[in-house]
Amino acid sequence: xxxxxxxxxxxxxxxxxxxxxxxxxxxxxxxxxxxxxxxxxxxxxxxxxxxxxxxxxxxxxxxxxxxxxxxxxxxxxxxxxxxxxxxxxxxxxxxxxxxxxxxxxxxxxxxxxxxxxxxxxxxxxxxxxxxxxxxxxxxxxxxxxxxxxxxxxxxxxxxxxxxxxxxxxxxxxxxxxxxxxxxxxxxxxxxxxxxxxxxxxxxxxxxxxxxxxxx
Numbered sequence: 001x002x003x004x005x006x007x008x009x010x011x012x013x014x015x016x017x018x019x020x021x022x023x024x025x026x027x028x029x030x031x032x033x034x035x036x037x038x039x040x041x042x043x044x045x046x047x048x049x050x051x052x053x054x055x056x057x058x059x060x061x062x063x064x065x066x067x068x069x070x071x072x073x074x075x076x077x078x079x080x081x082x083x084x085x086x087x088x089x090x091x092x093x094x095x096x097x098x099x100x101x102x103x104x105x106x107x108x109x110x111x112x113x114x115x116x117x118x119x120x121x122x123x124x125x126x127x128x129x130x131x132x133x134x135x136x137x138x139x140x141x142x143x144x145x146x147x148x149x150x151x152x153x154x155x156x157x158x159x160x161x162x163x164x165x166x167x168x169x170x171x172x173x174x175x176x177x178x179x180x181x182x183x184x185x186x187x188x189x190x191x192x193x194x195x196x197x198x199x200x201x202x203x204x205x206x207x208x209x210x211x212x213x214x215x
Contacts, residue, residue, distance in 0.1 A: 003152035008065035008077070009056075016053060016062050019074045023060065024049040026077055026139035031174050037203050038117045044110055051096045057085070058092045059136065066156055068140070068149050076140030078153040080161075083128040083170070086136065124194050124208040125172050132212070133161030135171040138179070150179075154186055162215040169215060175207040188213045 008016065024046040028035040039045035052060035060079065068075040081089065097114070100106035128134050135157055140149040161169045173179055175193065184190075188211040199205035 003068055003148055005066050005068055005078075005152055005156045007063075008067045009061075009063040011062065011067075015072075019067075020050045020053040021046060022074050022141075023053055023065070023077060026141065027060065027137055029142075030137050030139050030179075031177065033204055033206075034121060034174065037199070037205070038121050039114060040110070042110075044106060044114065047100060047105055048093065048097060051100065052093055055092070055096060057089055058096060059086075059089045060093070061089070064089075064136075066153060066160075068153065074141075075144045075147075076149040076153060077137065078135065078157050079137040080133055080135040080157050080169075082130075082164075082166070083132040083134045084130050086128050086134050120196070120199065121205075124196055124199070124205070126192050126194065126210045128170065129167075131167040133157065133164070133166040133169045133215075135169055138171070150182060151186065154183075158213065158215065166215055168212045170210060170212040173209050173211060174205075175209055180209065180211075183211050186213070 008019070011019070027049065028045060035045060039048070049060045052058040053062050055061055056063040064079055064081045066078045066080075068077075094115075097106065097111050101108060101111055135154075138150060138153055158169055170191075171183070171188070173183065190209045191212050192210040193207045194210070195207040196205060
């Protein structure tokens, strides 16, 4: 039976609120060494995802998420958007972080540390061209892997990107992520490999691949 995907922005407000903590789990699972380094493990990622999920045009928004939902349960997600939007949405997320601090839900020290670490980690990501669809995250819960969810979500993203006239679909993935072989099987190739000596030596970061498929 074909796997059905849907735009998360069409979910009810109660379902979006219910799924927000699960989205944070899925995001962290795509690259624990990177998310743990940048956001820490004390709930900052979860707090930022919760506010971003409800706000369009931010990095983790429901409006830019495609989901697989079965019997009311979230099984997997794909987050993606036009390449230049990555930088705009990143700035919008920073503004939300300031709102968290103003409400006492994040400290200055937390956000200053995030900005410093995210700045260092950003050097692992090649520039995103204007004419590509950027797949920011693709993930399924472990108990639902092997059912074709990732394939369905990626195929939906490729079809959407092609219909919108993009030249390529691109994504970034850590070199030691098993998803690399999945992406290659789906037709993506490695365009670049970037390594940070500091992050590798001090924090155990592998290289990062920029992968792409022509549309």
